[in-house]
Amino acid sequence: MLRQIHTLIIKELTLEWRQKYALNGILLYVVSAVFITYLSVGAKQGNIAVPTWNALYWIIILFSAVNAVAKSFVQEHQGRQLYYYMIASPEAIIISKIIYNALLTLILALLGYLVFSIILGNPVADQGMFLLNLILGAIGFSACLTMVSGIASKASNNATLMAILSFPVIIPILLMAIRVSKNAIDGLDWSVSADKLLTLVAINAILAVTAYILFPYLWRS
Amino acid sequence: MRNTWWKILAVVLLVYTLTAGLLLEVPRLPILNETIRALYFHVTMWFGMIIMLVVAAIYSIKYLMSNELKHDDVAIEFTNAAILFGVLGITTGMLWAKFTWGDYWSGDPKQNASAIGLLMYFAYLILRNSLTDVHQRARIGAVYNIFAFAAFIPLIFVLPRLTDSLHPGNGGNPGFNAYDLDSKLRLVFYPAIIGWTLMGTWISSVRVRLKRAERKIEDRLINQVS
Numbered sequence: 001m002l003r004q005i006h007t008l009i010i011k012e013l014t015l016e017w018r019q020k021y022a023l024n025g026i027l028l029y030v031v032s033a034v035f036i037t038y039l040s041v042g043a044k045q046g047n048i049a050v051p052t053w054n055a056l057y058w059i060i061i062l063f064s065a066v067n068a069v070a071k072s073f074v075q076e077h078q079g080r081q082l083y084y085y086m087i088a089s090p091e092a093i094i095i096s097k098i099i100y101n102a103l104l105t106l107i108l109a110l111l112g113y114l115v116f117s118i119i120l121g122n123p124v125a126d127q128g129m130f131l132l133n134l135i136l137g138a139i140g141f142s143a144c145l146t147m148v149s150g151i152a153s154k155a156s157n158n159a160t161l162m163a164i165l166s167f168p169v170i171i172p173i174l175l176m177a178i179r180v181s182k183n184a185i186d187g188l189d190w191s192v193s194a195d196k197l198l199t200l201v202a203i204n205a206i207l208a209v210t211a212y213i214l215f216p217y218l219w220r221s
Numbered sequence: 222m223r224n225t226w227w228k229i230l231a232v233v234l235l236v237y238t239l240t241a242g243l244l245l246e247v248p249r250l251p252i253l254n255e256t257i258r259a260l261y262f263h264v265t266m267w268f269g270m271i272i273m274l275v276v277a278a279i280y281s282i283k284y285l286m287s288n289e290l291k292h293d294d295v296a297i298e299f300t301n302a303a304i305l306f307g308v309l310g311i312t313t314g315m316l317w318a319k320f321t322w323g324d325y326w327s328g329d330p331k332q333n334a335s336a337i338g339l340l341m342y343f344a345y346l347i348l349r350n351s352l353t354d355v356h357q358r359a360r361i362g363a364v365y366n367i368f369a370f371a372a373f374i375p376l377i378f379v380l381p382r383l384t385d386s387l388h389p390g391n392g393g394n395p396g397f398n399a400y401d402l403d404s405k406l407r408l409v410f411y412p413a414i415i416g417w418t419l420m421g422t423w424i425s426s427v428r429v430r431l432k433r434a435e436r437k438i439e440d441r442l443i444n445q446v447s
Binding site for chain 1 (some may be wrong): 340341344348363364365368374375380
């Protein structure tokens with residue numbers, strides 16, 4: 001099982017590296033999205049209020065993550081999926097996809113953070129907590145979006161479905177992440193955010209476990 | 222399903238809810254005044270909805286375990302009825318909010334959470350309609366139903382309690398139990414929950430039977446042709 005997961009993650013990474021245009025495309029997506037927000041808000045550096053900075057940042061990460069993860073079940077054609085179906089257990093597939101997508105989302109989030117810091121200013125006081133929150137948020141986003149992209153890939157109008165199915169489900173994670181990140185920006189003490197971080201971990205766990213249990217049924221059809 | 226006693230019970234309970242709920246003595250409270258009667262309709266709608274969503278989730282699990290379409294019929298029809306109750310619940314809630322909090326929509330976390338919950342189940346309906354194969358629709362619908370339910374529970378029960386809410390029992394506000402769900406209110410409140418839930422079950426069971434009958438006719442037609 002562990003070896004399967006390991007091999008599958010290596011496979012995802014190689015695949016991504018071979019089709020660099022997809023990865024580069026999504027990275028450029030983040031940069032352009034940040035730049036568009038920067039121009040639309042019309043903010044000079046450091047001019048933007050902290051809650052707005054926070055909300056804009058998370059919305060951009062959400063949309064980039066949805067776009068990045070949406071392809072995880074459609075980029076490989078039917079025949080190859082059948083091949084995986086025969087050689088790997090569905091549990092290994094969902095876990096490897098979630099881990100891989102979490103890495104991808106984390107890279108997107110870090111890149112977004114970098115670009116945000118350069119052009120919109122960096123108000124974050126507690127870097128450690130902000131990064132921890134990013135990691136937890138990336139795992140949650142990935143668990144939820146991977147599952148939903150699996151569901152949406154079975155239906156025809158993929159892009160719309162992906163959005164409408166994932167947004168309501170992802171909102172609990174998004175709200176908790178935004179709240180913790182607000183605390184991190186304000187540099188509040190860790191004890192203030194501890195329960196929120198714990199709730200975030202708990203929601204992540206619920207969604208990941210549900211995805212783990214349900215995915216075999218989805219995969220079989 | 223031939224049993225009729227619970228249907229009669231539903232009618233009796235709802236007639237009682239309507240008459241007693243509108244006419245019986247209620248405690249006088251500041252701000253709430255007579256609007257406290259909305260408790261019998263708004264809160265009970267949500268209770269009914271959650272009970273029916275639990276039933277739908279259970280039948281979705283049953284479908285995944287057995288692959289029998291009869292379980293899927295129950296799951297989709299209970300979700301439909303739950304959505305109906307959810308819409309009624311949110312409308313009655315907005316009316317109540319207008320008279321007590323001053324606005325139809327005051328950005329209360331619970332209001333937002335329930336709106337998101339409804340979005341989730343609307344998405345479920347769209348997902349089902351975008352799949353054409355009956356078995357695939359049932360299977361993927363069941364998977365999403367369970368997944369959405371798992372996200373819905375923390376959304377509506379956990380998150381609002383972490384922030385300030387205008388609803389009783391949240392963010393340090395005392396629950397209804399503490400001050401005004403006195404015995405007079407309970408006298409109508411509990412029967413109302415049972416009444417509305419039975420009503421929802423009745424609606425769903427009629428639609429389930431309709432659906433099964435339709436499928437039987439379709440099967441017969443298909444078999445004739447081939």
